[in-house]
Amino acid sequence: MIEIRDLKKVYNGVTVVDVPSLSISAGESVGLVGNNGAGKTTLFRIILDLIRKDSGEVISKGYNVSETDNWKDYTGSYLDEGFLIDYLTPEEYFYYIGSLYQVSRSDVDLKLDMYREFFNDEILSKKKYIRDLSKGNQSKVGVIACLLQQPEIILLDEPFANIDPSTQIRLKNILKQIERGSNCTTIVSSHDLNHVTDVCQRILLMEKGKIIKDIRTDSNTLTELESYFSVQQVESFKSIDRS
Numbered sequence: 208m209i210e211i212r213d214l215k216k217v218y219n220g221v222t223v224v225d226v227p228s229l230s231i232s233a234g235e236s237v238g239l240v241g242n243n244g245a246g247k248t249t250l251f252r253i254i255l256d257l258i259r260k261d262s263g264e265v266i267s268k269g270y271n272v273s274e275t276d277n278w279k280d281y282t283g284s285y286l287d288e289g290f291l292i293d294y295l296t297p298e299e300y301f302y303y304i305g306s307l308y309q310v311s312r313s314d315v316d317l318k319l320d321m322y323r324e325f326f327n328d329e330i331l332s333k334k335k336y337i338r339d340l341s342k343g344n345q346s347k348v349g350v351i352a353c354l355l356q357q358p359e360i361i362l363l364d365e366p367f368a369n370i371d372p373s374t375q376i377r378l379k380n381i382l383k384q385i386e387r388g389s390n391c392t393t394i395v396s397s398h399d400l401n402h403v404t405d406v407c408q409r410i411l412l413m414e415k416g417k418i419i420k421d422i423r424t425d426s427n428t429l430t431e432l433e434s435y436f437s438v439q440q441v442e443s444f445k446s447i448d449r450s
């Protein structure tokens with residue numbers, strides 16, 4: 208489904224993404240974890256052809272994402288509020304996104320109805336512009352907008368950040384439902400190890416641009432990740448002590 212080969216991105220002489228080879232199969236749900244600056248967002252941006260890589264390629268269902276736009280028809284993504292159009296109301300934005308994918312207004316309405324609980328009565332019919340919504344509510348709009356077209360691939364960058372605990376649980380249920388009910392491939396980054404191990408079958412751990420662990424999620428994965436990150440914390444305390 209997604210093949211990455213010899214991928215590198217360098218900023219100011221520092222390699223921030225270095226992925227020699229990565230293969231993600233159709234229907235897999237993949238969690239991407241790593242400390243701040245590990246390269247998760249940059250990797251997403253390269254997969255979505257939003258920034259230029261220094262070398263390598265990303266192949267989505269056989270399409271080289273830098274050479275054709277075909278992959279955009281079946282790829283839904285929400286990385287940050289830059290994906291939104293802030294002078295529209297949520298409804299206007301959903302209809303606009305629907306129109307890009309030939310989803311009629313009535314079908315958009317049907318879909319939005321499915322996510323009414325997720326919206327928690329804070330999004331629809333409020334006559335508010337997206338720019339006036341809270342960060343968490345903006346994130347809800349972005350996540351649901353990328354599901355309107357029934358994508359085959361979904362990329363979400365830190366979707367659990369900024370949303371309240373009830374919404375986090377609802378989002379997990381939506382992601383689990385997608386995993387169970389379709390052959391959709393999901394890649395979700397998160398700093399929340401509980402959530403990501405709960406919803407993803409496979410975890411990629413990034414450090415300094417490299418994928419240093421590629422784990423099939425099982426009952427030990429959370430403990431394994433927690434022990435990795437607690438060692439990282441000890442190392443950073445040691446380096447503060449030395450300075």
Ligand SMILES: Nc1ncnc2c1ncn2[C@@H]1O[C@H](COP(=O)(O)OP(=O)(O)OP(=O)(O)O)[C@@H](O)[C@H]1O
Pocket residue numbers: 218219223241242243244245246247248249250
């Ligand atoms: N436009 C840019 N110019 C220079 N450096 C950049 C740029 N974008 C990202 N970087 C650097 O690339 C590295 C990876 O950043 P990235 O945002 O991908 O990390 P991340 O894993 O998503 O971090 P976080 O968990 O904090 O969101 C960081 O060192 C960051 O400073």
